[in-house]
Each structure stands twice: as C-alpha cells, then as structure tokens.
Amino acid sequence: MSDHHAEAPARGEPDAAQGPAPAPGGAAVTPADAADAARLVAFGLQPKLLPARDAEYAELLRRYREEPAFGRLADAVATGLGLVVLEVSPRAGMAVAADEDSVFAVRMGDYARRTAADGGDRFLHGLAHLAVAALAFPRPEDLADDGYIGRITVNGVDSFVRQTCRRLEERAEELGENTDPASDAPGLEAAWRVYARRSATGATKDARRLAGSTTGIVGKAAAFLTESGFLQRTGDDSGGTYRTTPRYQLQVRDMAGSAAMAELLELGVVPVSDGSATLLPPPEGDDLELAADAGLPFHA
Amino acid sequence: MLSVSAPSLSVVTLPAPAKPLVSPAPGPAADEGLARRLRALACTAPLHDLDVRKANLAGEYGVYAMAEVALAAIDLVTLNMDFDTGADHEQIVARLLPRVAAQAPGRPAAEHERVARWVLENLINVGSVDRGFRAIYGTFGPDGVYVRRDYDFKLIEEVPGYGGAVYLRTTDEAVNVLVGALDTDVTSAQIAAEVKLEVLISRGRLADAQLAAEQARYRTVQYAETLRRTLDATRRNVRAVDWLEAVPDMIAEALEHVADRYRHENAILTNIRKARDEAEDLDNKRRAAELVDIVKDCIRRHTQLQSRLLDAGPLFRAEQDRQAFAAPAPRSGIDLYGQLIAPVLPLPLEQATRVTDAFFARGTGLRTPVSVRVADLVEILLTPPVEREHLGVEMPEPDLIATPDDSRFSEEQLAAAMVLLDLPHDAPRRLSGLLAEARRSDPELPYLVALLAVHAASPAVGTAYRQGEERLLFAVDDGTELDDPEFGGADLIVGTALLDAAAMTAARTEPS
Numbered sequence: 001m002s003d004h005h006a007e008a009p010a011r012g013e014p015d016a017a018q019g020p021a022p023a024p025g026g027a028a029v030t031p032a033d034a035a036d037a038a039r040l041v042a043f044g045l046q047p048k049l050l051p052a053r054d055a056e057y058a059e060l061l062r063r064y065r066e067e068p069a070f071g072r073l074a075d076a077v078a079t080g081l082g083l084v085v086l087e088v089s090p091r092a093g094m095a096v097a098a099d100e101d102s103v104f105a106v107r108m109g110d111y112a113r114r115t116a117a118d119g120g121d122r123f124l125h126g127l128a129h130l131a132v133a134a135l136a137f138p139r140p141e142d143l144a145d146d147g148y149i150g151r152i153t154v155n156g157v158d159s160f161v162r163q164t165c166r167r168l169e170e171r172a173e174e175l176g177e178n179t180d181p182a183s184d185a186p187g188l189e190a191a192w193r194v195y196a197r198r199s200a201t202g203a204t205k206d207a208r209r210l211a212g213s214t215t216g217i218v219g220k221a222a223a224f225l226t227e228s229g230f231l232q233r234t235g236d237d238s239g240g241t242y243r244t245t246p247r248y249q250l251q252v253r254d255m256a257g258s259a260a261m262a263e264l265l266e267l268g269v270v271p272v273s274d275g276s277a278t279l280l281p282p283p284e285g286d287d288l289e290l291a292a293d294a295g296l297p298f299h300a
Numbered sequence: 301m302l303s304v305s306a307p308s309l310s311v312v313t314l315p316a317p318a319k320p321l322v323s324p325a326p327g328p329a330a331d332e333g334l335a336r337r338l339r340a341l342a343c344t345a346p347l348h349d350l351d352v353r354k355a356n357l358a359g360e361y362g363v364y365a366m367a368e369v370a371l372a373a374i375d376l377v378t379l380n381m382d383f384d385t386g387a388d389h390e391q392i393v394a395r396l397l398p399r400v401a402a403q404a405p406g407r408p409a410a411e412h413e414r415v416a417r418w419v420l421e422n423l424i425n426v427g428s429v430d431r432g433f434r435a436i437y438g439t440f441g442p443d444g445v446y447v448r449r450d451y452d453f454k455l456i457e458e459v460p461g462y463g464g465a466v467y468l469r470t471t472d473e474a475v476n477v478l479v480g481a482l483d484t485d486v487t488s489a490q491i492a493a494e495v496k497l498e499v500l501i502s503r504g505r506l507a508d509a510q511l512a513a514e515q516a517r518y519r520t521v522q523y524a525e526t527l528r529r530t531l532d533a534t535r536r537n538v539r540a541v542d543w544l545e546a547v548p549d550m551i552a553e554a555l556e557h558v559a560d561r562y563r564h565e566n567a568i569l570t571n572i573r574k575a576r577d578e579a580e581d582l583d584n585k586r587r588a589a590e591l592v593d594i595v596k597d598c599i600r601r602h603t604q605l606q607s608r609l610l611d612a613g614p615l616f617r618a619e620q621d622r623q624a625f626a627a628p629a630p631r632s633g634i635d636l637y638g639q640l641i642a643p644v645l646p647l648p649l650e651q652a653t654r655v656t657d658a659f660f661a662r663g664t665g666l667r668t669p670v671s672v673r674v675a676d677l678v679e680i681l682l683t684p685p686v687e688r689e690h691l692g693v694e695m696p697e698p699d700l701i702a703t704p705d706d707s708r709f710s711e712e713q714l715a716a717a718m719v720l721l722d723l724p725h726d727a728p729r730r731l732s733g734l735l736a737e738a739r740r741s742d743p744e745l746p747y748l749v750a751l752l753a754v755h756a757a758s759p760a761v762g763t764a765y766r767q768g769e770e771r772l773l774f775a776v777d778d779g780t781e782l783d784d785p786e787f788g789g790a791d792l793i794v795g796t797a798l799l800d801a802a803a804m805t806a807a808r809t810e811p812s
Contacts, residue, residue, distance in 0.1 A: 045668055083666075098666035106664045108657065123649055126656025129663050130644070134636035143634060155460050161641075168645055178335060180449035183436060191652035192645040197452040199431035201460045202424075203389065212429045215460055228665025239460055247665075256663030257634040263658040267651050269643050 029073055036060060037074040041081065044094030045104070047229025047247060051093045064088050086254050091146075092246040097255050111224070114212075119187060120194045124214065127195065128221040130260065131161045133252045136231075136244045143253050146246070152231075154219045154239030158200055162214070165192040215239055335439050339451050342435030343473045346455060347371065350422055361415065363404045369419045372399050377456055378470045386459050386467030393417055423456045424468070431458065551609055558606045562599060569595045709748050716741060717748045721773060721794065728795025731775070735784055750787055753794050764799060772797045 040060040043049060051058045064071045065088065074094070078085050082102025086095040098104035114121045135157050136150030137143040169192070172179045181189035195214060202210035209216045222242050225231045230248035235241040350366035376395050380387035396416040401409070425431050432454040441447055455474040461467040569592065576588035634640070640659070644652045709717075720738055723729060731753050738745040756775040764772045775792040782791040 045666065047665060096666070097662070100661055102666075103669050104666035105661065106667050108660060111660075111664070119649060119653060123653045123656055126653065126660040127641075127644075130636070130641060130656055130659045133659075133663060134641050137636060140635045143636065158460075164641065164645060178439065178449065180437075180451050183448045183450055187650040188648045190645075191647050191649050193452070194649055195645075197430050197432055197454075199454070199457055201458050201466050202426070202431055203458060203466045209464075213431075213458075224664060228667075230665055236464075239464065251665065252636070252663060253634070256659045257636060257640070259662040260640055260655050260659035261634065263655045264640065264643060267647070267654065269647070 038077050040074045041077045044096040086250040095247050095250050124217050128218045131157050132221050150244040153241045157218045158215045165196040168192045338437040364415050374474050377468050386469040554609050558602050565599050723796045725796045725798050728793050731792040
C-alpha cells in the first residue's frame with residue numbers, strides 16, 4: 001500500500017498533488033484511501049450501475065473530482081488492473097475500458113463460437129458492432145456532442161448495412177465487375193458480399209431469431225452491448241429498440257473508432273474526411289420504415 | 301430463315317476449337333455475356349433440382365410435378381407480397397394446396413401439405429446457413445486465366461415483419477425467372493403491357509387480355525419494389541442528397557407516374573367493366589370479372605405507393621430541422637459510416653476482418669471474469685429449485701344478471717307456426733286459410749305466420765343453394781285480395797319447393 005502511496009503521486013504532478021492533498025484529508029494517502037479508490041474502480045466495473053442511484057458511488061466520484069491525490073490513486077488502481085479510464089463524471093460514472101490483453105477484455109472466440117472456424121462469421125459479428133455504432137451516432141457531430149442520445153433498432157441496423165451492400169453491388173455491376181469470388185480463395189471475396197448473401201432472417205422451430213441470420217447477429221451485438229451498459233433496451237419493436245448511454249459514446253469515440261481507423265490506415269486505405277458537407281449517408285436509417293418495420297432511429 | 305441456318309453454323313464451329321488451340325480464351329468481353337447467361341441458367345436449377353430430388357423423399361412422390369408447384373409458389377409470393385412486408389408463409393402453403401391436391405387427388409391431405417411445405421422450404425433453402433443457393437461457373441479473366449467463381453443467389457428470402465414475424469419475398473432473380481424479362485426497363489415494359497391490354501380489350505380478346513393483365517401486375521409489383529428502394533436511399537441522406545432540386549424532382553416524378561398510372565388503370569377498369577357487363581359469353585364475363593380484380597389490385601398498390609411518397613416530404617423537413625439547425629459541436633468526432641463502414645465493405649474479407657476485429661476488441665465493453673469458490677459451487681448445486689407458482693390469483697366469480705326475455709313470440713309459437721307451414725310440395729295453400737287455422741290455436745300465432753309468409757315471398761334461394769337444403773318455403777301473389785279481420789293485402793299462395801340437393805352439390809364443385 002505504501003508503495004502505491006509513494007509512487008502514484010510521484011508519477012503525476014508531484015508538486016501540485018502534494019500541495020492540496022493534505023489539506024482536505026489532513027494527511028497523505030492511507031490504506032483506507034486505497035480501498036476507496038479500488039472500490040470506485042469496482043463500481044466502474046459494473047457498467048450498468050448509475051451513480052445517481054447509489055449514494056456511495058456518487059460520493060466516491062465527488063472525491064475523485066475534488067481530491068487530485070485520490071483521483072490519481074484510483075487511476076493507478078485501474079491501470080494496474082489493465083483498465084483505461086475514459087471519463088469520470090456524474091453522467092458516465094467511472095467509465096473504464098478494458099485494455100487489449102486485460103482479463104476484462106472480451107475475446108471474439110468467447111463471444112461467438114462459430115467465429116473461430118468461419119472467417120465470414122467473424123467478420124459479420126465485428127461488422128454488426130461497427131454498424132450499431134454507426135447508426136447510433138450517424139454524424140460526427142453526434143459522436144462529439146456529449147448530450148446526444150442515439151437510438152437504434154435491430155432491423156434498422158440490418159437494413160442499413162444491407163442497403164449499403166446493395167449500393168456496392170449496383171456500383172460493381174455498373175463497372176461491369178464480376179464480384180463472384182474465386183472458389184479456392186474465399187478470403188478475397190469482397191466483404192459486402194458476405195453480408196449480402198447471408199439471409200436477413202429465418203423461421204425457426206421455436207420462433208426465436210435465427211442466430212446465423214444478420215438480424216440474429218445484430219440482435220446479439222445489441223444484447224451484448226446492453227449487458228456492457230452501453231445500450232438500454234427501450235422496446236420490442238423492429239427486432240428490439242435501444243438507446244445509447246454516455247459510456248457507449250465515450251467508448252466508441254475514444255477507443256473503438258480510433259483503433260479501427262488506425263487499422264484501416266495500416267492497410268493503406270485513407271478514408272476521406274473533408275468535414276461535413278459531403279458526408280455520405282450517416283443519418284442512414286430513415287429508410288427503415290419502408291423495409292419491414294424497421295422504425296426510424298431518430299423519431300421513435 | 302436465320303433460325304434455320306443458326307444451328308448448322310454451330311455444328312460447323314463445334315469441332316473448330318480443337319484446331320486453333322493458339323487462342324483458347326475468347327476474352328473477357330465475350331465471357332461476360334456467357335457469365336450472365338450462366339447465372340440466369342443457375343436460377344432455374346433449384347426448380348429442376350426439386351424434381352430430381354423428389355425421388356429421395358421417403359414415400360412415392362413421383363406423381364407430383366415439383367417444378368410446377370415451385371413456380372406456382374413463386375407466383376403466389378410475388379402476388380401476395382405487400383409494399384410493407386411480404387407474403388405470409390402459412391398463407392402461401394394454404395394457397396398451394398389446391399394445386400398439389402389436383403396433381404394427386406387420391407393422396408391424403410397431410411401428404412399434400414407436406415409436399416407444399418417441402419417445395420417452399422427448398423425454395424428458401426432452409427438447410428444452408430445463408431438460406432440461399434450457390435452455383436459455380438468458370439470464366440476467363442482478362443489475362444486469359446480460367447477462374448472458377450461462386451454465384452450466390454436466393455429465390456425466396458425471409459424478411460422480418462411486424463411483431464417479429466417472418467415474411468417471404470421473392471428476389472429479383474426469382475421475378476426475372478418467373479416473368480422472363482431479364483434486363484428490361486421496368487417503366488417501359490409496364491407501359492407496353494398496359495397498352496397491349498387496352499388493345500386486347502377493345503378488340504374483345506379477353507383471354508389474351510387476362511394474361512397481359514397478370515403480367516402487368518407482375519410489372520406493377522416489380523416497379524413498386526424498385527421505387528421502394530429508390531425511396532429508401534433518398535429518405536436517408538438529408539445532407540448528401542440535394543433537397544433543393546433532386547429529391548423534390550424525384551418525388552414529383554414518382555407522384556406524376558402514380559397519377560398517370562392511376563388514370564390509365566381507371567380507364568382500363570371502366571373499359572373492362574363495360575366489357576364485363578356487355579359480354580354475352582359466360583366465360584368472357586368471368587374473365588372480365590377477374591380482370592377487374594387484377595386492375596383493382598394494381599390501383600390499390602399504386603395508392604399505397606402514393607401515400608408513401610407523400611410522407612417523404614415532412615420526414616425530410618423534420619430531419620433537416622434536427623440536423624442542420626443545431627449548434628455546432630465543440631469538437632469533431634469520427635464519421636463512423638463515411639470513414640469506417642464505407643471504406644471497409646469493399647475490402648477483401650481478410651483485410652476487412654482486421655478492421656472489424658479492431659473495432660470489436662475496443663468497442664464491446666468489458667466483462668468481469670467469473671471466479672468460483674468450491675464452497676459456493678456445492679451450495680448452489682445442493683439448493684433445491686424454487687417452486688414456481690403456476691396458478692395466478694383466484695378468479696373472481698363473475699356476477700351475472702339475467703336479461704329479460706323480450707321476444708315477441710315464444711319458441712313454442714315458432715314451432716307451431718313451422719308445423720303449420722310444413723306444407724307438402726304438391727299442395728300449396730292460401731294465406732287466408734293458414735291464418736284462420738293459426739287463429740284457432742293461438743290469437744298471436746297469425747302474426748307470426750303472416751310474417752313468415754311475407755318473408756317467403758322473396759325466398760333466399762342463393763343461401764339455400766349454398767347450404768344444400770332440400771326444401772324451400774315460397775309465397776306467390778296471384779292478385780287475389782286477402783279477406784281477413786286483422787290483415788290486409790294480397791292473399792298469397794304459400795307452398796314448398798323441392799330443391800335438387802345432389803345436383804346442386806355436383807354443380808357447385810364442378811367449376812372450381
């Protein structure tokens with residue numbers, strides 16, 4: 001414990017921290033403080049817990065914001081556990097994200113079993129998460145605006161991706177390309193084709209969603225994100241309607257979006273980002289009323 | 301002449317490839333047309349396949365023409381899929397049954413249903429994970445290398461509908477196979493079909509008109525589908541789409557088209573109605589009546605389309621308000637669609653998976669690993685399951701109030717009147733006599749008898765016919781005046797007519 005106490009302030013801003021820290025607490029960091037800091041991180045690990053609903057949580061958040069020494073201590077505990085602190089605020093709580101090799105990280109193989117054997121399934125599950133985020137925050141402004149709450153429906157996400165794939169198909173047809181992949185090189189198949197040829201839904205014996213269908217995959221993503229405290233289920237229409245939480249916005253903005261972007265750049269693909277005027281259809285999802293009962297994400 | 305010379309030419313050219321081995325690849329341009337035809341050919345394969353595979357079914361299914369049932373199923377789904385959702389699975393099966401039953405009338409109904417379901421499920425291809433079909437074909441690339449390619453297609457696809465239900469839609473491939481109009485312009489094809497119909501009707505050739513009208517309806521469905529997709533795309537892009545000109549133009553154009561079609565089809569409707577009413581030949585009359593139904597259906601579909609088009613404007617304005625007139629955000633975010641999804645989808649699967657994996661790893665949140673203590677585990681395993689309370693709260697005894705019987709006549713009176721009116725078919729009676737007889741037993745009874753007699757003046761022949769009844773009460777006015785202290789009017793002749801129930805049943809089943 002004393003190690004932490006000695007090290008944590010030293011790493012951050014030693015002078016500024018040592019100064020005010022003794023003033024409220026009256027002394028240097030104690031084991032009790034360390035326990036409190038760990039407790040705050042533990043609260044952060046329960047993403048569905050709202051600070052407004054728990055007095056102790058709210059109190060620890062207040063301490064984090066008002067006592068820099070305590071704040072650094074909590075950060076250190078989080079870092080030691082393999083967590084990244086995204087934001088600490090009354091609206092998001094102690095928002096922490098798992099580092100890539102942390103014990104808290106979610107692995108694709110645990111997420112869906114088929115993904116190990118089938119490259120197509122692996123892609124579809126990843127794409128589903130990307131598409132949920134894209135529909136939840138259709139414009140860059142929405143992702144940047146802290147007050148924005150996105151709304152999605154499972155069927156809406158599916159028909160959105162399907163529509164995009166269809167456009168790519170039309171474009172390939174216009175160019176006269178033959179997009180049918182070579183039989184012996186499935187990895188070279190264009191990604192959109194994998195989505196386009198998977199059926200959107202299917203009847204099952206027990207009236208549940210067909211797990212392998214695209215709505216099944218998107219539904220799984222939405223349900224999983226709900227468990228992560230990123231989405232809240234608001235209704236059953238259109239395969240399930242959800243709204244976003246502040247944590248999801250942080251996670252997508254600060255972690256996932258940039259990670260995916262970095263990977264894309266590494267592949268040599270430089271996405272055009274000339275601001276807002278020529279934005280391609282981010283507010284996508286308004287088509288959904290027409291395709292089955294997908295529902296509009298913004299007017300629901 | 302040309303068609304005669306063509307095969308002989310091909311006979312000459314057939315051995316030719318053996319000699320000039322120098323240029324084995326005909327080039328990508330020639331191959332493209334071949335590839336397109338190969339794909340078109342592949343779309344019909346599942347239908348042929350049904351007839352091949354029926355031998356593998358447990359039981360004797362050789363009598364059923366599976367390809368015919370399959371084409372009928374595609375027809376039914378195409379005609380029944382609405383603008384919003386699609387066709388209902390059970391409904392399609394139910395409508396297929398008469399055809400299947402007609403193919404093997406002697407077999408049990410359960411087997412007919414099994415065949416219908418089998419065909420429908422095979423058209424969806426329930427067994428595969430994609431629920432689609434794959435055909436493999438080969439082409440020469442630009443560099444002369446022969447490549448085998450996979451062609452994936454669906455004939456009937458399942459789409460989500462209201463309340464989580466699953467509906468069926470036919471795909472473009474299926475519609476093309478069915479209508480046989482590959483690569484045709486939908487608009488012009490529709491106009492052509494309708495002009496043809498008008499001409500046919502004006503010349504009175506209704507049999508052909510029926511066929512043309514059905515084709516026109518296929519076109520209408522196809523057209524609605526195309527428009528739905530265009531509309532999908534435009535309703536989405538508030539900022540990318542030119543709201544000043546392009547979108548209103550597009551909507552105006554579509555509305556004009558609907559109005560045009562509506563006028564057109566109403567004109568056709570009036571013409572066919574005239575044809576229907578004037579037609580002498582019974583067969584023509586029936587055909588015209590069916591035609592009226594088809595055109596009405598077309599009009600209904602156009603009306604539906606129109607209401608969709610009218611909704612688009614307000615939706616655009618609401619989106620415009622939300623997006624364009626908000627205060628600018630202090631920082632910038634990533635354009636998830638434009639900068640991630642759009643560039644990722646055209647990538648090869650291998651590369652795209654790297655990007656989605658990166659997003660997945662960082663974007664799914666965290667899970668706290670479970671750590672179990674043996675002591676807890678034992679306790680959990682030994683805890684008896686909580687008994688569920690299956691029955692809810694006790695139902696309150698409903699408080700019933702007897703309503704007073706306010707009928708004018710009692711059951712006994714009705715029975716007495718029916719006995720009185722149960723006349724032998726060869727001996728009709730005057731109403732005056734019946735009334736007098738009724739009055740002798742009960743002063744109220746004549747009112748009931750008079751009522752029944754007046755009803756019999758216009759007997760429900762149609763109902764009796766449909767229900768297969770054997771006798772029918774009728775009353776005829778021969779001009780004699782009724783001489784009665786209580787009633788006035790005509791002294792009706794009341795009698796019973798015998799209906800030939802057996803012949804009626806035969807006549808009923810014959811036409812259908």
